[in-house]
Amino acid sequence: MSNLKLKTLHMGPAQCAVDLGDGSERGEYVNQDYILQKLGRPHRAINLMYCYYPNDDKWPGRASVVHADPSVQFAWDFPYDDYFTYKGGLNGTLDDEPFTYMRDVRRHGQDVLLTMTIDPKLTDDHIIAIAKDLRTFGRVQLRINHEATGDWFSFNKRASYEEVAAFFTHCCEIIHREAPNVKTIICLDGCKELEDEKMEMEDIFAEASRAADIVSVDRYMALHWGWPYDVAEEGGDTFARHTVEKIYKLAKNSYERYTVVNNGVKKPMVLSEFNADGDVTGAYDQAQMLKDFCEMLKADKEKWLSGFTLYQMRDRGRLGLEIEDPNNADVGIEQPILETYREIIHEDFFSPSMDEGDEITLPAKLRWGGSEDADGVALPIHFDSNPVFCEVYFDEDNIDMNLMMELNGHWFYKAPGVKCIDMMSAFFKKPLDGEADMTLKIFAPPASGENDATQGDDWMTNYYTELKSLPKVRVRFAPIVK
Known part of the structure; x- marks a missing residue:
């Protein structure tokens, strides 16, 4: 290993980033170790969905639990939105959700994408407190009061659309001042029909x-919004399906209208929620529609979309890569869309x-700016043939490091204290057919999941780690005993 030529390595943005929703009103949080093993790579960001209505009765209990009512026949017919409740904010704590999950996300080399519905009648001290909560979590994306032109969320029932818009603008001012590491996302319904000259x-x-850093719409190629209170059947009116082409065009039209609204400035555009609902399409068409959309995206010479968020990892209905096992919420039942999605990403x-x-x-000094801006190292490895054993060992100089590593297109996580990582899964689906020269790519996200305020003026957006020695790579090309 001493003769190998170690090189610097910079990780930058994809042509179109992929983010993943993890938990919502329809499913629970799935840990990042499991997701990484299932999909073989980290995402740009993981979307966590929360609500903040701290002045409401029975807060911070989950709405569907503390306000359970047999007469409810729609997912949003509770006094406040049935997302997980944000335990931070004014007089809150950083030792509970969503911060425990945010740390998990960042340790695994991903950025936090936090969706929050917020009571628009709150005073500034609440928003300032939220901003301060997010300072240590790097390059956070914050989507406030999404689908803002709808009528189902509680914030739309408590304020006029003009008030909701003004509240978002004011939140942006506070966030940009108090937590400059955080980028805000506005999410409107966009263009709803192809003939629309303007967004809704x-x-x-x-x-x-104009106040937002990122613009977005949510787009479902098929959706059963009546779930879980009815079953989608022919003749029903609580679901819809659209062509892939229509959804693609509506999303792109929305991007073009956002650009007009922003006086020609082309802000990053994302689809903050995106999928086809298997309740409507069935499992096979669901996977095919995702593939068809991504093929259209790759073929489009106008690279207008900076990323999309697949909704979601595990779902109690059919909007996930997995369906939650009704017998055991900790078990996911893989759907055909998971393999399709894995190939795409x-x-x-x-x-x-x-x-x-x-x-x-x-x-070497490693820098973690985020999933689209990080400096690591590349370690060359020669393979005589497809390996039978491929392991990476860590000693006292590097055993406490928190690392994300990539080999042969497959990513691995090493937690602090772990001595050995078996990398053979990088070759199970992509075996070598002869000799090959490859690189082991190594990056170091923060072990705690948070940035360190003592590291310098840029601590909110960068985290630094020193790599003192290389891990030892053990590669064998035949069984130990034949």
Whole structure:
């Protein structure tokens, strides 16, 4: 190993990033170790969905639990939104949700995408407290009061659309001042029909759109919004299906209208929730529609979409890569869309860029800016043939490091204290057919999941780690005993 030429390595953005929803009113949080093992790579960001109505009766209990009522026949017919409840904020704690999950997300080399519905009547001290909560979590994306032109969420029932728009704008001012590491996302309904010349309520939300850092719409190619209170059957009116082409065009039209509203500035555009509902399409068409959309995206010469968030990892209905086992909530039942999605996210178009730099010697300073901006190292490894054993060992100089590593397109996580990582799963689906020169890519996200305020002026957006020595790589090309 001493003769190998270690090089610097920069990870940058994909042509189109992939984010993943993990938990909502329809499913529970799935830990990042499980997701990484199932999908073989980290995401740009993980979307966590929470609500904040701290002045409400029985807060912070989950709405569907503390306000359970047999007369409820719609997912949003509770006094406040039935998301997980945000335990931070004014007089809150950082030792509960969502912060426990945010740390899990960041340890595994991903950014936090936090969706929050917030009572628009709250005073500034609440918003300032939320901003301060998020300072240590790196390059957070914060989506406030999404689907803002709808009428189902509690914030729309408590304020006019004009008030909702003004509240978003004001939140942006506070967030940008108090937590400059956080980027805000506005999510409107966008263009609803192909003939629409404007987005829905475009003028009302124009100032809010200009205040946001990122613009978005939610788009479902099929959706059963009556779930779980009815079953989608022919003749029903609680579900819909659209063509892939229509959804693609509506999303792109919305991006173009956002650009007009923003006076020609092309802000990053994302689909903050995206899927086809298997309740409507069945499992096979669901997977095919996702594939068809992504093929359209790759073929489009106008690279207008910066990323999409697949909704979601595990769902109690059929909007997930897995269905939650009704007998055991900790078990997911893989759907055909999971394999399709796994293939898509490993394509170059949806993968982060990797650029090797100059040769370096140890110790090396690694920088974690986020999943789209990180500096690591590339360690060359020669393979005589497809390996039978491929392991990476850590000693006292590096055993306490928190690392994300990639080999042969497959990513691995090493938690602090772990001595050995078996990398053979990188070759199970992509075996080598002969000799190959490859690189082991190594990055170091923060072990605690949070940035360190003592590291320098840029601590909110960068975390630094020193790599003192290389791990030892054990590769064998035949069984130990034949």
